[in-house]
Amino acid sequence: MGGTNCGAYRIGLGVYAIGRLAGAEADALSAHLSGCPPCRTELARLRDVAELLARSVRRRGSAGRGPRTGASGTGLSGACAYGAARPGRSR
Template sequence: MTPDEHRAMRESLGDHAMGRLEGHELATLEAHLQGCPACREELAEVASVLPALGRVDPDRLDHTPAPPPDLGDRIVAAARAERPASAGARTRNRWAPVAAAAAAALLVGGVAGYLVGDHDGIPREPVAVQAMDPTVQATAVAIPHTWGVEIVLDGDGFRSGATYRVVVEAEDGREVSAGEFIGTGASPMVCNLNSSVLRADAEEFRVVDVAGSTVLRGSLAT
């Protein structure tokens, strides 16, 4: 599997979760999924939202909680979440079909479409990220915990063997460590980074290399 192939496959995961792939495209993706745990995990994450979107029952609308006021923003954030830093490059986003379905569901019945679903009842929120290093391709989600915000960073292109540290900047300017990781080069990496800054107080997170340069930043501004 080449990184390019992996990238192309990841872009079709949203369509796959919606059942929109067929024939050769479907066969190719399924073959890739067999050998790629990162894509299987990503597919499970994308697919986890879909049941929430399908739960539009007209008879129960009175009991359906109102959509969160920031849902529109979150759809936009999801659509931006994995835009590559290289200017002008157009990449299909695997969340795009899901975001479109969420928007459609809202038009139909005002369902509470929690865009990225949740794991164990804890919402996962896509974070808009910007890579300063063009070889870095990454997406991120933020998970609010009672003890602070967790960032799940999913990407590749971080220099193999190099140490990176991750800091969360709070609204008051404090910079708090969210841990470190070692780059895996072209191999996909999913990394959980935990900080003691509460989600509501977090402004952004940054991935910093050993030289102190920021290679990636993600907006946590609300």
């Protein structure tokens, strides 16, 4: 992907997608993204997933019900980093 070792960067894409990657890691990933179209595409997909999850959590919270799975801001990064990147897994 993009002519570099994307594996080191891809692991942080989910955290980056929800705005929780900071410091030197965020700077390095941002620099990588400027030259790696495949990672930018995956980041866009992860941001879509993160937004859907955030909306779902907000809706349940406003209805007076707590999250069914105990999802939290931390849990979203795991879902984004690992759940969306696997082809063929929709559940």
